[in-house]
Amino acid sequence: MSERHDLRCGIETCGEYPCPISNNTGAPMCLSPLQGSVPANVEYNACMRRLAFLLRCLALVALALLPACTTINSSTTGAASSQPAAQRSATPIPLTLWHSWSGAKLNALNILARSYEQANPEVRIRLQSQAAPDMLRQYNLSVADGSGPQLLLTPGRYVGELAEQQQVAPLDDAFATETLTDVLAPALEGARVGQQLYGVPITFDTLVLFYDRRRSPSPPATFDELLALNASERSQPAEQRPLSLAYYLMLETTLPYLHAFGGVVVDAAGQPTFASTGKDATARWLEWLKTLQRDENVLASADFSAVDAAAQAGRAWSVIDWSHRRANYAQVWGADAVGVAPLPALAPDQPPRPLVLPQVLCINPVTSPEQRSAAQNFMRFMLEPASQELLASRSGLIPVHRLAQVAPDIQPFVAAASQSQGLVNNITDPDVWRPLNDMFRGVISGATSVSEALTTATTTLQPTPTP
Template sequence: MPETGEEGSDFCPRCPRCLPGLFLLFLLLLLAACGFSSASQQTTLVFWHAWPSPDHHILAHLIDRYNQTHPTTQVIPQAMSLASLTRELRAAALAGSGPHLVLLHNHTIGALAQGEFLLPLDHLVAPEDYAALLPTAVQGAQVTLPDGTTHLYGIPLTFDTLALYYHKGQVRSPPEDVETLLQVARDLTSETFQPPGWGLACTLSLDKTIGYLPAFGGQVFDSQGNLVLGTTGRPGTERWLRWLATLRQDRHILAVSDSITVDSALKARQAMMTIDWSHALPVYQALWDDALGVAPLPQVRATGQSPRPYVQSYVLSLNARVLENRAEQDAALDFVRYLVSEDAQEVLLEAGKQPVLLTIHPDSPTTSAPATTIAAALVFRLQAQQGQAMPDTRTANAIVRDELEKMQLAVLRGLATPSDAVTHAEQALRDRLGHLERSPQGNMAEPGPEMRY
């Protein structure tokens, strides 16, 4: 039997020729241990969103870039149905699961915040983190709770608002006031053809017309949250309703509550102007190509006031039931900060989204977006700065919106005069909001400035 240490024998740690192998083995074990430790410390974040194709490819691209440059964090996107997003979030959160982050329409966050499904960010995000973001978009991420306190429940990623779309071949310059808008529209309308050609086709929904309520001097709540629809807000509100009724009855203008009728006329190239959301920009780019013009909503000449359309925000919120430790919270917030960085916001702009970061200049030489996209983005930003955040409280969505829609439809259908419609809406709001004030559950707040009507 050979002695230990002879050539071809078993390993001997005392043999000088074996020491390099021992060192190499030790090094490999050390690297393996470090690799295991690194992998075990990686934070995985599940991110829910409801952006459809092709928009979800934009998010996927940004997430891939983030994951590649942040090896200790892995963000996993999961596309959800918009119709069931908030319902599934509630169900998952109640079970102690669900996403770490979720991208929400800002009008849905009030009820989620009140149910304590979303994490308030007041003590996690410094004001300088959102100081450069569009103020109305940030306001859309703030919720006033029943106890009167206001908290930040997310950071806006992009925004959506209204503007005037027009065909530059037919409309040489965009009208600056509604009186000129209607005159130009009537001149362009041709009733001699079947189907007729319309100078203006617009949907008379509450969301698309509420911005003109303050422009006519109307008001639902004052700055202190008092209901003034039937008192100091009555004259302007009645003027707004009469204007809507005039539009509806004008046979030279296609102004109806049915959005399908308006969309059909536009897609058939039977209308030269319309009022629509910024997210519809690709539709009009495909429809009118280089002839597309986008302009701010015309002001009301009689009052000299510009409309204040809704600004809908897409808000990045954190799941309060899942993000329980500070390490995960920090990782989630780092990802949020990346999405509102200049690099990410430029990608969103070039994809046709409206960035919330005000330091992004759409007309910058470095921007590779199409000319019509750049021109439109400048208009949308200006319009959003003049707009109002879409209401996000449960009271605003479930009660105030419902009564305002009833008031508007009653006038448009000829079922009530503007005066009677305002009187009825005022009383209905007092009854419904007064009942909530006396509700022992206290699950609704007295209307305050956050109503934003």
């Protein structure tokens, strides 16, 4: 939470006014009375400093009165009401926003914060960068001791845990339905826990297929078409031929294809079913991933370094990866050669559902009513199409608002997200995610068979008997 200084000056003649602000630092310079006897020249200098300070205080009072005079005059002519002017003359409402953004994303966020301040001069927004690995832990501690920021920009997968610990404020009563109607539904799911809204998404990441348009002028629609990309090169030895696909196998990147096999992680009631009623679909999904690992025309591996090295060397003609990594493939293939498409289907009637991972703005529950109101208003501002368009144009971030106009190079990501699913917070619940991830990693690493991994997950998910 940003500090709201209300310190008072120690000099009797100006004890009713806030302390002056020190040069450059923004910290209050509290002056205390001189004590004890002092040489005459020091006492004279001190008196002159007091006199000068008193004159500055009087000048500040005079300046403070000017808006009030202006307000009265404008209100009598009907040009403006006295209420906004009174608010403008008050101490600005401070909002501190913690984030882990950098580079172009941070520049875009800063532009929007300053634009909001210009339209709302009663609010001051301070963007405070945090190291991504430590941000949530530091936020937890700061909320506990009352020093936390008013706003937190966090990946949506952490919203459930923050809500459970009551470290983000519920927002359902703060946003009218029409405000959220045009927000991408899967992104909004990442800001909900159950039916309760705990934040608003302002951008998102999603899985897409990047492909080299020099090798395939049109995007592969199915996995069979994708795997056939290097068909003309298969006379070469396997270690020398180009790869049809490079695919980093982790739970988040492969879950879209669980849906293609008819499986789900949790049912409509939020109960995990992947190792119980849905275990047949889960088994088919895991066996398919093992088949990909054995295909010599594909590099499907849990070793990110190996997958990335093959992609960066230009050996892979397509890659399944997150939307924010487009620039990586522009460097390899050339900007004009990078194709972007939705994930290919297993078959025409077996489409995957890629995950949407939103960045969510949340409010610290330990805030004053004025700060909470200002924070909610800033959230609405960040959802406006114009704000969303600036994020896209300045940093390449994908907007969550359906009416935002974006450049042609962003449009394929928006189209891909239309077929997506949200990473809902009951999936990221540790009691669900941990056995799901353990099962996945055991199979992909070869440590366990599919049937053994499913049996272990089933046992882990069984409720503990009550004594």
